Amino acid sequence: MRLNFSSSSSIGCASLLADTKNASPFAFMLAKLTDLLRDSKIEVVELLQEIRHLQEDLKEKIRERKYTFGKEYDYAMHDMKNAFSGMLACADVLRHGELEPADRQELLQLIQGEMERIVRLAGECHKNGVPLSIRPASIAKFLDTFVPFLRHHLFANRNITLQINMQYRGCIRIDLEKMEQAFLNIVYNARDAMPDGGTLTIATKRINAMVCIEFTDTGCGMSPELQAHFLEPFVTSGKPSGTGLGMAIVKEILDAHHGRIEVESAVNAGTTIRLCLPVK
Incomplete structure (x- = not known):
């Protein structure tokens, strides 16, 4: 979930991917999923498959560099697990629920928000943590x-x-x-x-x-x-x-x-x- 406090603070996933491309070797893996979310006629089964593929690929990429990341590896993996759980829960509701267009769009936005969080977590892990933004x-x-x-x-x-x-x-x-x-x-x-x-x-x-x-x-x-x-x-x-x-x-x-x-x-x-x- 991505909490937005004003329209000016909301960051689109596409720009976020661009911002973190140099900081994180994992951001590009979300590009296909981002394209899917832009499609108003998205097939939920395909979305679920892509989320699961992304989850496994990202886990493997980070696991390869565990000893470089140190404790940030464990912390990032924990929070990424929660983010993926949220994405899968929303996708499951999309698959099984009879939803109004507004409700469907809300769920897709929640999935996009979790994608943004995963990109940020991967970036923090890659950079061995980032300073707080208070x-x-x-x-x-x-x-x-x-x-x-x-x-x-x-x-x-x-x-x-x-x-x-x-x-x-x-x-x-x-x-x-x-x-x-x-x-x-x-x-x-x-x-x-x-x-x-x-x-x-x-x-x-x-x-x-x-x-x-x-x-x-x-x-x-x-x-x-x-x-x-x-x-x-x-x-x-x-x-x-x-x-x-x-x-x-x-x-x-x-x-x-x-x-x-x-x-x-x-x-x-x-x-x-x-x-x-x-x-x-």
Whole structure:
């Protein structure tokens, strides 16, 4: 998903590919997929095939250079996996759903947004990371854009209720793309902790010079032993497909923002992840 906060900040995939061509050896691999998305009569089966081919090709290309990339390899692969999951979920809805033209276009735009994120991740990996791009952003506008994606796509057919409680709606200084990654990693964890459904509450509030964003799920919770190492790389809650990198990435992003993470959890009593960020 690509969160756009104004028309001037929206970047088309074609220009993005051109911008990153020299920085990343992988950007050209998205060209065919981009052409497909420009076609209003796109065949969904062909789209699914191209997404899966791209996923395997990109994984292989990055794997070949793992030892050059270092830890950026693991982090990029984790976030690319989430991006490809989003693309495939949208394509699956396109294939099975009877959609209005506007809904179909929205899904194609979401796929394009995930493509843009993959290009950026590959570029960061190739360059061994890039500096943060910190700028003021409205937390209310951020969530207003983020929440529909969760409701209509990430939580689709999962019996998960999403509740929003914004006590603070003002601005914070963040790198929008990095914070999007952090939010998505937390939400994926919350979703996986509630396989039979439940409730995820996202709340914002200001405490002195900090803005806190809380993610509270009603899932399976964590033992004290798991909590003690929850933010370390390669620590998983036991799900077969887990890499154990999601929360380590979140911690690194918060550290770079001079923020902190607080975790509250108990077995069978849910989990709260609290991100605290300086207002200035």
